[in-house]
Amino acid sequence: MTRAAAAVGRIDWTVVGLVVVLGAVSVINLHSTSMATGTTVYLRHLYWLVIGLGVMAAVAAIDYRNLQRLAPAFYGTVVLLLALVLAVGKEVNGSRRWLDLGFVGFQPSELAKLAIILTLASWFQRVPRPGGYTLRDLIPVALLLGVPMFLVLQEPDLGHTLMLLFIGGSMLAYERFEKRAMLSVLLVTVFSAPLIWSFVLRDYQKDRVLTLLDGKADMHGAGWHARQARVAVGSGGLVGKGHGDGTQVAGGFLPENHTDFVFAHLAEEHGFLGAALVLGIYLFLILAALRSAVQARDKFGGHVAVGVGALIFWHVVMNIGMVLNMLPVTGVTLPLMSYGGTSVLTVMAALGLLLNINLRRTVF
Amino acid sequence: MSDVYLDSSAVGYRARARRLTLVAVGAFAVLFLRLGHLQLLEGDELEAASTRNFVRTVVLPADRGTIYDRKGRVLAINRPSFDLYVTPAQVKDLDGLIAGLRDVLELDELDLVRLRERIEEPRGMWRFRAIRIERDIDRKRVAVAESLRARVDGLSIRVRYQRDYPEGRVGAHLVGYLGKPTAQELEKDVEERYRADSMLGRFGLERRFESVLAGRDGFERYVVDARGARQDDGWGERAMAAIQSARPPERGHDITLTVDIDVQRILHEALADYESGSAVVIDPRDGTVRGILSKPAFDPNLWSGRLTPEHKREVDESPYHPMLDKSVHAYFPGSVYKVVTALAALEEGVLDPEEPIESPGSYEYGNRTFHCHKRSGHGSVDLNGAMAASADVYFYKLGETMGIDTLARYARRFGFGERPGLGINGEQSGTVPTRAHHEANTKGGFQHGLALSTAIGQGDVRTSPLQIALAFGALANGGTLFRARVVDHIRTEDGRVVSRYDSKPVGTLEADEEHILAVNRSLERAVNDPELATGHLAAVAGGRVAGKTGTAQVRKIVRGHMRQAVNRFQDRDHAWFAAFAPYEAPKLVVVVFLEHGGSGGKDAAPVARRIIEAYHQRIEQVFTTTARNEAKPR
Numbered sequence: 001m002t003r004a005a006a007a008v009g010r011i012d013w014t015v016v017g018l019v020v021v022l023g024a025v026s027v028i029n030l031h032s033t034s035m036a037t038g039t040t041v042y043l044r045h046l047y048w049l050v051i052g053l054g055v056m057a058a059v060a061a062i063d064y065r066n067l068q069r070l071a072p073a074f075y076g077t078v079v080l081l082l083a084l085v086l087a088v089g090k091e092v093n094g095s096r097r098w099l100d101l102g103f104v105g106f107q108p109s110e111l112a113k114l115a116i117i118l119t120l121a122s123w124f125q126r127v128p129r130p131g132g133y134t135l136r137d138l139i140p141v142a143l144l145l146g147v148p149m150f151l152v153l154q155e156p157d158l159g160h161t162l163m164l165l166f167i168g169g170s171m172l173a174y175e176r177f178e179k180r181a182m183l184s185v186l187l188v189t190v191f192s193a194p195l196i197w198s199f200v201l202r203d204y205q206k207d208r209v210l211t212l213l214d215g216k217a218d219m220h221g222a223g224w225h226a227r228q229a230r231v232a233v234g235s236g237g238l239v240g241k242g243h244g245d246g247t248q249v250a251g252g253f254l255p256e257n258h259t260d261f262v263f264a265h266l267a268e269e270h271g272f273l274g275a276a277l278v279l280g281i282y283l284f285l286i287l288a289a290l291r292s293a294v295q296a297r298d299k300f301g302g303h304v305a306v307g308v309g310a311l312i313f314w315h316v317v318m319n320i321g322m323v324l325n326m327l328p329v330t331g332v333t334l335p336l337m338s339y340g341g342t343s344v345l346t347v348m349a350a351l352g353l354l355l356n357i358n359l360r361r362t363v364f
Numbered sequence: 365m366s367d368v369y370l371d372s373s374a375v376g377y378r379a380r381a382r383r384l385t386l387v388a389v390g391a392f393a394v395l396f397l398r399l400g401h402l403q404l405l406e407g408d409e410l411e412a413a414s415t416r417n418f419v420r421t422v423v424l425p426a427d428r429g430t431i432y433d434r435k436g437r438v439l440a441i442n443r444p445s446f447d448l449y450v451t452p453a454q455v456k457d458l459d460g461l462i463a464g465l466r467d468v469l470e471l472d473e474l475d476l477v478r479l480r481e482r483i484e485e486p487r488g489m490w491r492f493r494a495i496r497i498e499r500d501i502d503r504k505r506v507a508v509a510e511s512l513r514a515r516v517d518g519l520s521i522r523v524r525y526q527r528d529y530p531e532g533r534v535g536a537h538l539v540g541y542l543g544k545p546t547a548q549e550l551e552k553d554v555e556e557r558y559r560a561d562s563m564l565g566r567f568g569l570e571r572r573f574e575s576v577l578a579g580r581d582g583f584e585r586y587v588v589d590a591r592g593a594r595q596d597d598g599w600g601e602r603a604m605a606a607i608q609s610a611r612p613p614e615r616g617h618d619i620t621l622t623v624d625i626d627v628q629r630i631l632h633e634a635l636a637d638y639e640s641g642s643a644v645v646i647d648p649r650d651g652t653v654r655g656i657l658s659k660p661a662f663d664p665n666l667w668s669g670r671l672t673p674e675h676k677r678e679v680d681e682s683p684y685h686p687m688l689d690k691s692v693h694a695y696f697p698g699s700v701y702k703v704v705t706a707l708a709a710l711e712e713g714v715l716d717p718e719e720p721i722e723s724p725g726s727y728e729y730g731n732r733t734f735h736c737h738k739r740s741g742h743g744s745v746d747l748n749g750a751m752a753a754s755a756d757v758y759f760y761k762l763g764e765t766m767g768i769d770t771l772a773r774y775a776r777r778f779g780f781g782e783r784p785g786l787g788i789n790g791e792q793s794g795t796v797p798t799r800a801h802h803e804a805n806t807k808g809g810f811q812h813g814l815a816l817s818t819a820i821g822q823g824d825v826r827t828s829p830l831q832i833a834l835a836f837g838a839l840a841n842g843g844t845l846f847r848a849r850v851v852d853h854i855r856t857e858d859g860r861v862v863s864r865y866d867s868k869p870v871g872t873l874e875a876d877e878e879h880i881l882a883v884n885r886s887l888e889r890a891v892n893d894p895e896l897a898t899g900h901l902a903a904v905a906g907g908r909v910a911g912k913t914g915t916a917q918v919r920k921i922v923r924g925h926m927r928q929a930v931n932r933f934q935d936r937d938h939a940w941f942a943a944f945a946p947y948e949a950p951k952l953v954v955v956v957f958l959e960h961g962g963s964g965g966k967d968a969a970p971v972a973r974r975i976i977e978a979y980h981q982r983i984e985q986v987f988t989t990t991a992r993n994e995a996k997p998r
Contacts, residue, residue: 035598036599045983061756069418071502078484099492114644166973170384172597173380173383174377174380174381174384175380176376178379184813213550224488227416230402230410231413231414231417232414233399233402233403233410234402234403234406234409234410234414235407235410235411235413235414236403236407237404237407237411238404238405238407243601244598244630245599245603246418246599247414247415247418247587247599247603248414248417249588250420250589250595250598250599250600251417251587251588251589251595251599251600251682252415252589252590252591253414253418253589253590254548254777267399267403271403272399272400272403273401275399276396279392279396279399282392283388283389283392287385287388287389287390290381290384290385291381292379293377293381294374294377294378301378306381309384309388313388313391314393317391318397320399321395324397324398324399325403353625
């Protein structure tokens with residue numbers, strides 16, 4: 001009993017508190033979408049958040065070193081699911097990203113992010129190189145990262161493919177490498193970029209990048225979305241148009257305002273103050289993750305914390321960068337703010353891992 | 365305590381975590397700055413873009429003012445016009461719609477294919493924009509279209525104003541026409557009075573009085589969602605509260621002119637036999653314009669937004685410059701200008717009107733020979749005889765005596781060299797040549813011989829028909845030069861007079877009454893002298909007309925080739941006749957100008973006579989009964 005009470009006292013309540021605040025903001029925000037569309041999307045999002053808090057608590061409760069042992073099995077399962085989604089996934093807008101479980105849809109690519117975090121962290125723990133990792137060490141890392149990336153790219157889902165790459169890359173950046181290995185990674189990146197442009201990206205994906213570079217939005221499809229997001233954000237001004245009075249949302253001019261472009265919705269109705277508050281919460285969570293990393297008990301814990309921080313960081317940067325017309329349009333969600341069950345549960349599980357590591361840290 | 369992790373390498377992890385922290389903080393700083401830039405710096409601009417998204421503005425076009433003649437008859441008016449539109453997004457049964465439109469518009473197969481393409485072509489948001497299928501359909505078709513509209517979706521009929529000119533080509537230059545604004549005009553239109561489909565005055569009085577006639581468009585605004593559906597409740601109502609919802613249109617003012625439609629028609633009929641020219645009728649007592657015409661004319665009904673390729677080609681290919689208003693364009697006046705020389709000589713004291721002067725067929729001056737239009741000459745003539753016969757040498761001698769600058773001084777008193785004040789169609793001031801003018805513009809500079817050409821209205825003299833009319837008006841009224849007055853008053857829709865244009869003297873001839881009378885007497889002789897009168901074809905039964913012919917040489921006369929047969933239109937002489945009537949108490953001045961029309965006496969004078977006679981019969985009895993009885997029957 002005392003141990004449990006002590007554990008509760010050691011939980012990072014600031015993180016929990018900020019997650020609850022973020023959840024509350026997102027429910028309020030989605031309530032406005034519900035008013036405009038006559039749906040109950042905000043209620044369903046609330047349910048997912050509550051379930052997500054349960055998942056977070058559950059993940060935080062089990063000692064993460066036990067989770068480490070499950071990592072290979074989890075990785076294997078996720079790879080199977082990713083293969084399965086290509087075979088029997090539900091096709092929406094020309095891509096197969098969803099597994100239909102009957103009562104609910106489910107995206108294996110979301111789980112892939114957690115699998116990558118746990119697997120890479122576990123690999124770094126098992127293969128210590130105090131003098132720095134070599135070029136040869138990168139081969140297994142590349143394979144572990146490459147297989148799910150390849151499968152996700154086939155869906156196709158460029159956003160999540162990049163997300164896996166960025167999370168993996170961030171975790172590598174937390175490790176020490178020999179100079180030669182670092183140089184090689186750099187060269188491979190530079191030389192593979194044009195090849196990726198020519199052979200991997202599809203035309204519509206290239207268009208989105210070009211649209212951004214052009215500055216002239218094509219007034220259909222992605223360019224239209226981006227333009228309307230910019231209009232929504234800018235027209236919010238300092239304090240916003242008020243709850244339910246965002247004309248871009250209510251009039252339906254801002255597409256996907258409850259999912260990918262939810263931040264534009266928030267910025268329109270609650271202005272710079274509301275948008276900056278949410279941006280601040282994300283930054284705090286990322287810094288908390290990096291702090292937990294250096295305080296972690298072992299390498300596995302440290303890397304998982306970095307991975308969770310990277311997951312939040314890249315989601316936020318790619319999503320808000322897109323909304324603010326700085327990055328191309330990719331279907332990357334905004335953690336906890338975007339409506340979507342799988343996304344909420346994934347982020348909550350990741351935050352659970354963070355609490356878990358923080359709870360079992362060595363430095364107080 | 366774990367082992368591997370907390371060894372010396374912990375320092376490295378801490379350093380790398382710090383670096384990652386910096387990267388994260390840096391990236392977020394960029395996001396914060398961008399957010400602030402969009403919301404705080406670009407906020408106003410993007411808010412305007414947001415407003416454009418949800419606000420639909422329906423323009424309520426202002427009714428343009430009407431232009432009336434002096435008796436309140438319509439010269440230019442707006443009438444409702446019905447245009448047919450299709451909104452692709454609303455079309456449910458395209459085949460049915462096309463079939464229906466075929467009946468309404470009587471289209472052939474090719475038209476139908478094109479129509480189908482136009483409706484199917486738009487994508488995305490463009491499908492919500494209405495396409496104009498046909499403009500200005502007549503009442504019968506409106507009825508058919510209405511019944512079609514009840515059966516199929518996507519068809520709409522919109523009403524707009526169409527400018528109508530009941531007189532058509534008659535007087536088209538004076539009234540003018542309307543046209544769409546250019547891109548530059550729209551850019552400069554800071555008050556946003558015009559839209560791309562506005563019509564504004566492009567020519568004539570329509571242009572001169574654009575700001576008076578146009579009025580101001582009104583609008584109605586409402587809120588729509590992305591699909592174009594009107595939103596009056598909830599967010600739409602709250603969004604509406606922030607914007608001006610409506611402004612009523614302000615009708616333009618009406619203009620009443622001094623011209624008379626019947627006079628315009630008389631001028632039109634009188635010029636029927638000639639391709640190119642102008643005719644002007646003014647009241648010499650106050651400079652009021654009763655009729656003013658330029659030929660050939662264009663059809664203002666077509667030019668105001670319904671220009672057909674055929675009419676455009678007709679105008680473009682005509683050698684007679686239909687778009688040029690010849691009533692205010694300056695030409696060689698020829699002998700009508702001799703009134704200037706005569707009055708100048710009398711005022712300067714170099715001429716006794718009764719003293720006969722030898723006027724042979726040519727005059728040697730310096731190393732040049734100046735010819736008379738009549739090679740045999742006129743013998744010895746006084747002023748009456750010289751004016752009647754248009755004896756050139758008589759006036760060469762006067763020009764030689766006075767010099768070009770003295771002639772110019774008197775010419776200016778007649779209003780030459782100044783715009784006559786109509787203010788339309790690039791009204792020209794003409795040219796009053798002086799010594800300085802020739803020094804600057806003539807090859808070889810000024811030569812005294814130029815004074816001789818000037819004295820008979822050649823050389824560099826240029827005057828417009830309207831200027832000649834006002835100059836003869838000044839002679840007829842005893843010496844007062846008036847500004848041309850064509851607008852009587854401007855009033856609002858409810859009849860309140862906004863401005864009234866009274867007649868305005870701009871100067872006098874500054875001449876002795878006797879001298880003006882002497883000139884006028886000679887002009888009377890130029891029409892009525894039984895032997896000498898070059899203008900005898902202008903004489904009317906039942907009244908006395910005074911006037912002067914002018915046959916202005918356009919082609920430079922080469923020695924020995926004078927009076928050669930000229931076939932080319934452009935080489936023929938300009939024919940002029942300027943007259944006032946009745947001689948005893950002038951009530952009207954008539955000027956006829958026939959561009960390359962031949963001879964002043966043979967061509968222009970009879971036209972002037974027909975105008976004067978028709979005016980007397982159909983407009984106002986200008987000749988008194990007494991005068992009638994005195995006149996010999998013709």
